[in-house]
Amino acid sequence: MGMKNDLSFIIGDVMNLYEHQSSYSPNLPLRGLFYFASLYREQIEDVKQKLYTNVPLHIPFPQxxxxxxxxxxEPERQELKLSDLFVKTGKEVPPALECKAVVLNINFGHNRELMEKCVTLREYSRFVAMIRQQMSGELPFEEAVERAVDTCIRQEILSEILRKNRSEVIDMILTEYNEEEFSVSEGEAEQYVKKVLDNLDE
Structure with missing residues (x-):
């Protein structure tokens, strides 16, 4: 698995780094540090000789x-800090490094103000909820995903994207599910599926 974030871009003087996660990890700030280091290295490649001068080399603000x-x-919003991962030394001095990840819960029904401002994100949230709803029945997983896609198209939920990229979206979801399933040992498979369905009921 190579190091790759979902999306990064610069708007004005802000370097924006966005990721999508279906599993929580306290190590997100550490990953963010690696991402930013790589992005900043690329950003200053043409002027890297200035690193050794007495002129400040201004770089984009990270987000x-x-x-x-x-x-x-998970909470609606939480802030994870790289400093929370450091080994505690008992020293009062602040750490030399910090990186913060703002984690936003985009499950259906969460962060309503954000969802109202971003229609595509709100529809994506509903799309994922629809897949989980179909999975909670007795349908095979692939059929549940296809039915969820068809239902969303009829209800005008991400309909333009789903009509245009229907097979690619389904393949992507199935691939992601199969990767998760593969990571679970055969003896734990039944317990894993039960846990997923129990979480959906919540």
Whole structure:
């Protein structure tokens, strides 16, 4: 697995780093540090010789946002800090490094103000909820995903994207599900599926 964030871009003087996660991890700030280091290195490549001068080399302001839509209950918004991962030394001096990840829960029904401002994000949230609703029945997973896609198209939920990229979207979801399933040992498979369905009921 190579190091790759979902999306990064610069608007004005702000370097925006966005990720989408279906599983919570306290290590997000550490990953963010790696991402930013790589992005800044690329950003100054043409002027890297200035690093050794007495002239300040101004770099874009960093912002790291993570969209979370896993099945575990998480707050609407939380801020994870790299400094929380440091080994405690007992010293009062602040750490030399910091990186903050703002994690936003985008499951359906959460962060309503944000969803009202971003129609696509709100529809994506409803799309994921629709898939989980279909999965909670007795349909095979692939059929549940296809039915969810068809239902969303009829209800004008991400309909333009789903009509245009229907097979790609379904393949992506199935691939992601199969990767998760593969990471679970055969003896734990039944317990894993039950846990997923129990979380959906919540």
């Amino acid at each position: 790291y946002i993570v969209f979370y839509n896993g099945t575990k209950q």
